Amino acid sequence: MHPFALTKRLVRFAVTHVVLFTLAFSLTIIPSTFAKQPQINSGDNFHTQTTKPSTTTPQQLVSQGEALYQAGRFAEAVTVLQQAVRIYQKEGEILAQAAAQTNLSLAFLALGSWKEASKAINTSLNLLGWDENNQKLNVNNPKSELLEVLAQTLEIQGGLQLSQGQADVSLKTSQQAEEIWKRLGKQHSAGVTRSRINQAQALRVSGFYRRSLDILNTVSRQLQTQPDSLEKVTALRTLGNAQQQLGDLEQSKENLQQSLEIAQRLQLPQEISLTEFSLGNTARANGNRENAIAHYENAALIAPNPLTKVQAQINQLSLLVENKNTTDVERRDATSQLISTIQSQLATLPTNQAGIYARINFARTITKIGDKRNIAEILASSVQQAKTIGDERAQSYALGSLAEVYEQNKQWQEAQNLMQQALFIAQKINASDIAYRWEWQLGRLLKVQGNISGAIAAYDSAVATLQSLRSDLVAVNREVQFNFRDSVEPIYRQSVELLLQQKGQGKPDLDKVRKRIEALQLAELDNFFREACLSNQFVVLDKVVDRDHPNTAIFYPIILDNQLEVIFKLPNQPLMRKTSVVNRQEVEQVITQMRETIVEPDASKKFQEVSQKLYDWLIKPVEGDLKNSKVNTLVFIPDGSLQNIPVSALYDGALYLVQKYAVAISPGLQLFTPKPLAQAKLNALAGGLSQPPKNEKFPPLPNVKVELKSIQQSGVSTTTLLDENFKSTTLGKSINSQPFRVVHLATHGKFSSKAKDTFILAADGRINVSELDSLLKSREQKRTEPVELLVLSACETAAGDNRAALGLAGVAIRAGARSTLASLWQIGDDSTALFISEFYRQLTTGKTTAEALRSAQLKLLSGTEYTRPLYWAPYVLVGNWL
Numbered sequence: 099m100h101p102f103a104l105t106k107r108l109v110r111f112a113v114t115h116v117v118l119f120t121l122a123f124s125l126t127i128i129p130s131t132f133a134k135q136p137q138i139n140s141g142d143n144f145h146t147q148t149t150k151p152s153t154t155t156p157q158q159l160v161s162q163g164e165a166l167y168q169a170g171r172f173a174e175a176v177t178v179l180q181q182a183v184r185i186y187q188k189e190g191e192i193l194a195q196a197a198a199q200t201n202l203s204l205a206f207l208a209l210g211s212w213k214e215a216s217k218a219i220n221t222s223l224n225l226l227g228w229d230e231n232n233q234k235l236n237v238n239n240p241k242s243e244l245l246e247v248l249a250q251t252l253e254i255q256g257g258l259q260l261s262q263g264q265a266d267v268s269l270k271t272s273q274q275a276e277e278i279w280k281r282l283g284k285q286h287s288a289g290v291t292r293s294r295i296n297q298a299q300a301l302r303v304s305g306f307y308r309r310s311l312d313i314l315n316t317v318s319r320q321l322q323t324q325p326d327s328l329e330k331v332t333a334l335r336t337l338g339n340a341q342q343q344l345g346d347l348e349q350s351k352e353n354l355q356q357s358l359e360i361a362q363r364l365q366l367p368q369e370i371s372l373t374e375f376s377l378g379n380t381a382r383a384n385g386n387r388e389n390a391i392a393h394y395e396n397a398a399l400i401a402p403n404p405l406t407k408v409q410a411q412i413n414q415l416s417l418l419v420e421n422k423n424t425t426d427v428e429r430r431d432a433t434s435q436l437i438s439t440i441q442s443q444l445a446t447l448p449t450n451q452a453g454i455y456a457r458i459n460f461a462r463t464i465t466k467i468g469d470k471r472n473i474a475e476i477l478a479s480s481v482q483q484a485k486t487i488g489d490e491r492a493q494s495y496a497l498g499s500l501a502e503v504y505e506q507n508k509q510w511q512e513a514q515n516l517m518q519q520a521l522f523i524a525q526k527i528n529a530s531d532i533a534y535r536w537e538w539q540l541g542r543l544l545k546v547q548g549n550i551s552g553a554i555a556a557y558d559s560a561v562a563t564l565q566s567l568r569s570d571l572v573a574v575n576r577e578v579q580f581n582f583r584d585s586v587e588p589i590y591r592q593s594v595e596l597l598l599q600q601k602g603q604g605k606p607d608l609d610k611v612r613k614r615i616e617a618l619q620l621a622e623l624d625n626f627f628r629e630a631c632l633s634n635q636f637v638v639l640d641k642v643v644d645r646d647h648p649n650t651a652i653f654y655p656i657i658l659d660n661q662l663e664v665i666f667k668l669p670n671q672p673l674m675r676k677t678s679v680v681n682r683q684e685v686e687q688v689i690t691q692m693r694e695t696i697v698e699p700d701a702s703k704k705f706q707e708v709s710q711k712l713y714d715w716l717i718k719p720v721e722g723d724l725k726n727s728k729v730n731t732l733v734f735i736p737d738g739s740l741q742n743i744p745v746s747a748l749y750d751g752a753l754y755l756v757q758k759y760a761v762a763i764s765p766g767l768q769l770f771t772p773k774p775l776a777q778a779k780l781n782a783l784a785g786g787l788s789q790p791p792k793n794e795k796f797p798p799l800p801n802v803k804v805e806l807k808s809i810q811q812s813g814v815s816t817t818t819l820l821d822e823n824f825k826s827t828t829l830g831k832s833i834n835s836q837p838f839r840v841v842h843l844a845t846h847g848k849f850s851s852k853a854k855d856t857f858i859l860a861a862d863g864r865i866n867v868s869e870l871d872s873l874l875k876s877r878e879q880k881r882t883e884p885v886e887l888l889v890l891s892a893c894e895t896a897a898g899d900n901r902a903a904l905g906l907a908g909v910a911i912r913a914g915a916r917s918t919l920a921s922l923w924q925i926g927d928d929s930t931a932l933f934i935s936e937f938y939r940q941l942t943t944g945k946t947t948a949e950a951l952r953s954a955q956l957k958l959l960s961g962t963e964y965t966r967p968l969y970w971a972p973y974v975l976v977g978n979w980l
Contacts, residue, residue: 156185160198167205172448175205193244196225200251207258207450212487219255226251233274242282249278249289256296269300288329291317295329295336302340311340318353331361331369335376342380350380371401375410382417391417408443409456411436416463437464444476449483454492457483462499465506474503491532494523498536505543514543534563538589541596550599557593561617564589590618595658608673612654612665615737619765639733639764644670647980650731651724652764655716657685657738662715668727676719688712689739696747696967697923705967709749717748717755724759731760731948733979741906742895744922746955747971754967756955760948762979774980780942781815783832785824786844790859796846799892801931805844808935813942814840825862830873839886841915844934847893849906849920856909858890867909886978887947888915891934894924906976916978917947929969933958948979 159182166175179202186195203218223230226248227237235248256271272293279289294317301310314337321330338354341347354377361369378393394417397410418433440460447453461468461476477500484493497520504513521536523529541556564586594614600606643650648669656663662678662685688711695705717724724732732755734745745763746756755761786802803820810816817838819828824845833841847858857866865873888909895906906920919937921930936957940950951973958970 156182172205192225196222197247200254222251245278245282249275265300265304272296291329295333314340326360331357335373339376342383347384367400367402371397371406404446411440412460451489454480454483458496458499470507490523490527491529494520494532510547530563534560554596560589608665615656649729651729653734655737678715692743706749710751713748713750733762733764735764744971747967760952762948762975781838782840782842783838784809784816784842785819787824787859802844805931805934809938812938814938822861824860826860826865841885842889844891847890849895885915888918890920891930893921895922918976921972923972925969925972929964946980951975
């Protein structure tokens, strides 16, 4: 008979840490998970029974302890395991005693008894001969049985460290565990897998999302060929959780669903509950509210322990609270009942990290509907509990949340004191994802108390912290940036409002204002940039205007809550500003009406009315300055939803803007080094698709052949890929065949604020923005000159997506083209062919790209058939206008 057995289920080392203030900033909590451990067998002659077995053997006690532990009866589990420890100690069974101590630490950990848990795990490591200071084993020729117990004990220690907020230490501990599992051989690959998952969790908690995801993807691939197991359930769920936080919701759902199915086949209630919980989080992030509630209800119903149950109920509650339908009596009653249910269970939650976060998030969830005194008491208690267990991250979170309650109660000074404490701790432990929230809140508190300079400094710090976060977070996945901007946008805009309030010499600092808004805009585009080329191919627009092209003015419209600011740059003059006192809602409404009426056949008059309103806000205040400066080109860096409208169609009551100026769009204050397109004979790669693939619901484009032929007839040397020849594969090969200065794609396409929904059609299917990037990057590897002009003549922005034009900017930047000419909506095939023909004809005469665009638009406008903005206005030029 083997002298002992480790419990078959041990708390996961990778206690899935609650990542506060995720990109979506939803109050989601991912509970702790359990990992199945193999039974540890001592080798022959390793232990010798020197006494007769007692009525209840220590092995039976360990089994009882496991059963109690799995049932959530942690205090009873402690008592039973302590008995087993004493018997093993009396019998001199060192290895068995060490294993029992490890399991005892798990039970203490579940109770929130951190000191006792640490003491038990340290006792186990000492018994095993582990040197904690030097991180090595002081045992010569250790048997495999000892190494196996040591590896598992290190896993548990890592879990304890992660639960206490020591992610860096936890990472090192799990790396040690992995090395030991590897040393034990291939038969222990499950241990290696667990350790790798644990490292990914520690990295994710520390904010290293890319490294975490790389590990998890590798683990997932390895697990696909393995049979169902607890490790496979956990790995897939952990991967799904990481993908959810990084915005890859479809992949997240797929991996979580697979995890759930395996857990159900293996009949693992705790794992089923945890995965239902994660599926709820993913459904929530995807906007599927009812589906999310159903998953949370399932998680609470199946959960075998009270903590997991409460966590699921809190997330369900937060969705009910978010519901704006206050007339729904049944919903309100359900909310009140759920609050009472959760409140009655708070006292039973363990004083551990997950328990503390559950209390804090419950308090935050009921902030707007609950009793402020009760909420403050819960948060104050959470601060003390976090201190007790030494979790500084949880302490900062609780203090900051408590400060927000005081802020809502207009107790400014008390809120400020608490916030400064929270911020000090967050900065001390380098928790940037919390720190910027507290810096933001501190800025709000200082502003309301009249300390504008202090508030500006706090907002500056928040923006700087966000910049440091963005470089890691946004670059992980192209979906992230959109949620990122939606979540942090108020910080930038409120900061700008403060900067514009400054008085005195040289104030407000207009350059700082426009750069602050640009930082917000670039946060959207970070992961579209060609990183290798950023440092040496970009120049500031101001220099282009002042030094080389003194016929251009630059406009920076900024939409704020109660005003529309226009900062503008005229050649060789300092920045100037004009303010229109109009609130954000009215501006957004006019932009929406303009976008809707421009494509309605019978709404020309209505369109001119709303277009003139926008003209009066943006252009009219600077009309005199523009006339005096004699500029002929306007470059706009549009803010927010202004990106979705054609600025050239702004109407002054008599003329459209395009009838007075050439117009271009720039995605920021910088662009690729400007270089006139007409310096040499043009050559173009022209691709087109007159008949879309059968599985796509786009209409035919019969005039594509005419359009492509007109490019050649205008004097441009053209290589043509039409219909079946226009495939992603042939496009890639053709791009590499010679240095084309122009790439013209006459095919359906769609721009969206989501990269995965931004694409163009080829004969073999969709080419999304990432694939387009790959095609063009293959060119970069062979040729140094970028594409001068990318033309997308039959594209449209996604309906109902107020940031769809971000997809256009993303394509423009991702393609590495100096200029991109594209359509914001689908127009008539006939008018497109006429427009394209005139555009290229003007280009070959030596006009700048912006001037050629204007001339082609005026050609349609001055005729009889296509005079409405519907036909000539959708074309926008992004980037280099020369």
